[in-house]
Amino acid sequence: MTEQKYRHLETAEHPETLRRVAIDPVTRVEGHGKVTLLLDEDNRVCQARLHIVEFRGFEKFIQGRPYWEVPVLVQRLCGICPVSHLLAGAKAIDRIVGVDEIPPSAEKLRRLLHYGQVLQSHALHFFHLASPDLLFGFDSEAEKRNILELLRTDRFCDIALEGIKLRKFGQEVIRAVIGKRIHGVGPLPGGMNKHLSAEDRACLEPQIDEVIRWSQNGLALIRNIYLANADYHRRFAVIRSHFMALVTNRGSHELYDGKLRVKGDDGRILYDQLNDQTYTDHIHEQVKTWSYMKFPYLAALGPEEGWYRVGPLARINTCDFIDSPLAEKARQEFLQLDRGLPVQASLAYHWARMIEILHCAEKIRELLADADLYGGELEAKGEKRHEGVGIIEAPRGVLIHHYCIDEDGLVTKANLIVSTTHNNTAMNESIRQVADEYLDGQVLTEPLLNRIEIAIRAYDPCLSCATHAIGKMPLQVELVDAAGATRQCLIRHADGQVVFQ
Numbered sequence: 144m145t146e147q148k149y150r151h152l153e154t155a156e157h158p159e160t161l162r163r164v165a166i167d168p169v170t171r172v173e174g175h176g177k178v179t180l181l182l183d184e185d186n187r188v189c190q191a192r193l194h195i196v197e198f199r200g201f202e203k204f205i206q207g208r209p210y211w212e213v214p215v216l217v218q219r220l221c222g223i224c225p226v227s228h229l230l231a232g233a234k235a236i237d238r239i240v241g242v243d244e245i246p247p248s249a250e251k252l253r254r255l256l257h258y259g260q261v262l263q264s265h266a267l268h269f270f271h272l273a274s275p276d277l278l279f280g281f282d283s284e285a286e287k288r289n290i291l292e293l294l295r296t297d298r299f300c301d302i303a304l305e306g307i308k309l310r311k312f313g314q315e316v317i318r319a320v321i322g323k324r325i326h327g328v329g330p331l332p333g334g335m336n337k338h339l340s341a342e343d344r345a346c347l348e349p350q351i352d353e354v355i356r357w358s359q360n361g362l363a364l365i366r367n368i369y370l371a372n373a374d375y376h377r378r379f380a381v382i383r384s385h386f387m388a389l390v391t392n393r394g395s396h397e398l399y400d401g402k403l404r405v406k407g408d409d410g411r412i413l414y415d416q417l418n419d420q421t422y423t424d425h426i427h428e429q430v431k432t433w434s435y436m437k438f439p440y441l442a443a444l445g446p447e448e449g450w451y452r453v454g455p456l457a458r459i460n461t462c463d464f465i466d467s468p469l470a471e472k473a474r475q476e477f478l479q480l481d482r483g484l485p486v487q488a489s490l491a492y493h494w495a496r497m498i499e500i501l502h503c504a505e506k507i508r509e510l511l512a513d514a515d516l517y518g519g520e521l522e523a524k525g526e527k528r529h530e531g532v533g534i535i536e537a538p539r540g541v542l543i544h545h546y547c548i549d550e551d552g553l554v555t556k557a558n559l560i561v562s563t564t565h566n567n568t569a570m571n572e573s574i575r576q577v578a579d580e581y582l583d584g585q586v587l588t589e590p591l592l593n594r595i596e597i598a599i600r601a602y603d604p605c606l607s608c609a610t611h612a613i614g615k616m617p618l619q620v621e622l623v624d625a626a627g628a629t630r631q632c633l634i635r636h637a638d639g640q641v642v643f644q
Contacts, residue, residue, distance in 0.1 A: 152575040155181045155190035166592055169193075169599055171272040171288075173223045174606025178574060178595055186585060191578040193571050193599065195436040195606055202557045210239055210548045211332055217544065217559070218326055221608045223267065225326050226260035226317060227537035227562075228608070230399070231544040233330035234533030238420070239548060241525020242333040248519030249334035254399050255510045256320040256329065257535065261398060262503040263313025264538035265455070265496045268603040269361065270306025273493055276597050277368050282590040302364055305357040309500065312347075312354050316507060319343035334522035344511055351508045355469070358501040362473055365497050369490065376480060378580060380489035380573040380598040383408045384450065385441070386457035387565065389536050392416065394463035396474075396502065398536040405441065405451065406461045410484045413441075419534040422543060426560065436567050436606075439560055450568035453540025454602060455495035460485040467509075470502035489573045489601040496603070527552075537562045539603050563604040573598040 155161060158181055167177035174195075181190040205216055214232035218225035230253060237245060245253075275288035278299055286292075293303035314324040319339060321327030329335055369375050385408055389401035403417035403425070417425055429438040429446045441449035451457075459478075465471040477494055480486050486495075510516060533544045539562035547556040577598045582591055622631040633643055 152188060152191045152578060153571070158190065161189055164587060164592075166595060169596055169606075171596070171600055172604050172606060173221070174604070174608070176599075176604070176606045178599070180578060180582070180587075180595075182587075186583075186587070188578045188583045191571075191575045191595075192433060193567075193574055195434045202559055205557055206554050208554050210236055210546065210552050210554060213546060213554060213557075214330055215326075215328060220559075220561075221605055222325055224260065224264055224537055224539070224605055224608065226256055226321075227535065227542055228544070229321075229330060230257055231533045231535045231537070231542045232546075233332075234400075234535060235531040235544045235546050236332045236533070238531030238533065239528050239546065240332040241527055242523045243525075245334045245523050246520040248338065248515045249521050249523075250399075251510055251513055251515050252320055252335045252339065252521075253330060255339070255507065255516065256317060257399050258503040258506050258510070259313045259316025259320070261313075261536075261538045262500055262507070263310045263317070264603075265500045265503075266306050266309040266313060266361075268538075268600075269365070269493060269496055269500075270303060270310070272603075273600050274303070274306070274364075276593070276600070277365070277493070281594055281597060285589055285593070288593075302360060305360055309354065309357050309361070312350055313503075316347060319347060331522060333524060334520075336521070338518060338521070339516040341517065344517070347507075348511050351504065351511065355501065355504045355508065358497070358504045359469070362494075362497040362501055365494050366476075369494050375490040376488050379594075380577050380601060381487055382489065382569065382572045382576055383487050384452045384569055384572070385413065386460045386485055387451045387453050387541055388458040388461040389534065389541065390415075390462050396458055396462040396465040396470075398458075398503075400535070403534070403541070404461050406485060408485060408487070419543075420532045422532060422534065422545075426543075428560070428564075434567070437560070437564050438567050439565050440568070450572075451565065452569045453562055453565040454492060454538075455499050455540075456486065456489075456492045457540060458536060459495040459498060465498075465502055467502050467505035469505055470498050473498045473501060489569075489598055492601045492603070539563055539605055540565055561605070561608045563602070563606060563608060566602050566604065570599055570602055570604065573601070 161181040161183055164180040164182060165177055169176045169178060176193060176195050179192050179194060180188055183189055201217060201220055205213055213236060214229050217232045218229040220228050271290045275293060279287050290303060293299040318324045321329035385405055387403060387405045389397045390404045391397045391401050405414040407413050425442055426439055427442045431438060440446045459474055465474050477498060530547045535542050542562050543560040545558040546554055549555050574595050577594050581594050585591060621629050624630050
């Protein structure tokens with residue numbers, strides 16, 4: 144990758160002499176995080192960092208649990224994307240019970256479940272969390288930037304309502320397959336526990352054409368917004384990166400199963416059809432003292448050059464085609480933005496996200512007409528193994544679940560590389576670019592700081608899912624008075640040293 148001109152904002156010399164500005168918490172994202180900016184006396188930005196400040200130890204406390212419990216346990220990581228963790232965990236457990244391919248009926252049920260999950264998650268992010276910035280403007284009043292204000296505004300209320308209905312439909316698909324909209328039960332080791340009922344088909348099928356129309360309306364909305372604002376493509380959070388996503392053996396867009404492909408920032412394919420079971424040969428993780436989120440990178444390129452992006456933008460950039468006609472037509476138009484080269488603008492994630500909503504709606508319509516959903520074998524058997532990896536494309540990107548078990552079937556080791564974790568370096572690069580381009584030397588205002596949050600929100604981060612760590616992590620405890628001033632700070636560094644500030 145070409146050297147980023149704003150990489151100097153990653154660290155700062157003599158930070159104790161600089162003024163600290165914090166965006167805490169980052170709003171309209173799932174989970175808790177903050178951004179810190181270090182400014183000199185001329186308001187020049189010397190450092191910009193995204194900090195993940197919560198920690199959840201799922202990798203540790205599932206140790207000692209029976210392997211068959213794991214998919215249901217790990218979906219409690221999140222209430223927004225539980226299906227993603229359920230399915231990634233289930234795929235890993237399939238491998239542990241010796242099943243490399245589940246029966247067609249079971250796979251199609253899992254795919255239907257996953258399409259419902261991606262559709263509802265994308266709709267939630269775009270319409271509820273991101274669209275207020277795009278529709279009202281980056282500099283609009285903070286109290287207007289929410290879905291309720293969109294519903295109260297005549298020119299936006301219809302599209303906002305369609306977005307809400309899109310999410311509701313996706314949740315109904317989830318309920319139909321696993322019994323509940325959140326934290327249901329369906330996948331078994333080697334398959335699924337039941338077929339789709341005739342009643343649920345009768346509920347979903349009459350709505351699907353309207354869902355496709357709503358998806359097209361949302362896609363047209365973001366396309367028009369994006370093309371009407373040159374800054375979105377040329378200036379705002381435009382960084383150069385590699386991209387990683389799953390593709391089929393034909394190179395098509397894939398959400399549930401496939402092999403890893405990495406495309407370079409210049410459009411060359413760096414890796415293709417990588418085996419999911421050997422991902423550790425290609426992906427390593429770095430730890431930094433100021434975040435509870437790891438920094439993955441391509442081992443062959445190292446942490447400085449080997450970082451990459453995942454998610455809707457990566458999937459659209461990386462695949463050769465989408466196997467649903469309306470979404471493929473939209474993909475072809477999207478790629479003309481950079482004349483066939485990977486689109487690098489972070490705000491293009493929103494356009495890619497809406498292409499995928501349309502794709503999911505098309506695939507749901509196709510699957511609801513498939514007889515395998517309503518009959519056929521649901522479970523396969525195999526010889527138990529002691530290790531398994533499951534990789535899917537969660538709404539936010541590549542999601543890896545990796546488990547090892549002992550002779551008694553108890554989990555001895557777990558490693559999760561969550562989609563948002565893959566994007567950690569990219570999110571930091573994006574906020575540095577925005578800080579360098581828009582904030583440097585300026586008197587900071589709320590609308591200017593909102594631009595930092597907009598850059599983060601483009602990735603739809605799920606910070607709760609991504610809070611995992613390797614080894615000893617630093618701990619910082621602050622004593623804050625009623626006026627909000629920090630009175631004392633205790634820091635325990637990664638090496639165990641404790642200091643007071």
